Amino acid sequence: MTSATNNNKIFWCGNGGSAADAQHMSAELMGGLRSHNRPAIASIALTTDSSFLTAWANDTNYESIFSRQIEGLGKSGDVLIAISTSGNSSNVINAIRTAI
Numbered sequence: 001m002t003s004a005t006n007n008n009k010i011f012w013c014g015n016g017g018s019a020a021d022a023q024h025m026s027a028e029l030m031g032g033l034r035s036h037n038r039p040a041i042a043s044i045a046l047t048t049d050s051s052f053l054t055a056w057a058n059d060t061n062y063e064s065i066f067s068r069q070i071e072g073l074g075k076s077g078d079v080l081i082a083i084s085t086s087g088n089s090s091n092v093i094n095a096i097r098t099a100i
């Protein structure tokens with residue numbers, strides 16, 4: 001939570017059901033979980049911008065759909081939470097490599 005209190009962002013990514021989990025948790029952090037009386041936490045699911053996701057995947061490759069967004073939106077101190085059921089999703093692995 002240090003990142004949140006320092007005005008850093010929390011990014012989320014995943015594929016399929018993991019994308020749904022990423023979106024749900026991101027929304028919970030932004031919205032308040034159980035307490036709607038606390039400040040919002042800057043939480044962004046990298047799975048929600050269908051225009052970017054489809055254009056980038058079509059024009060370049062699917063493997064960098066998350067890492068490209070981290071390049072554009074991320075900064076030092078931000079956090080990436082990457083969800084992969086198999087642990088082998090190349091786009092999720094590339095996002096982790098970019099975030100490090």
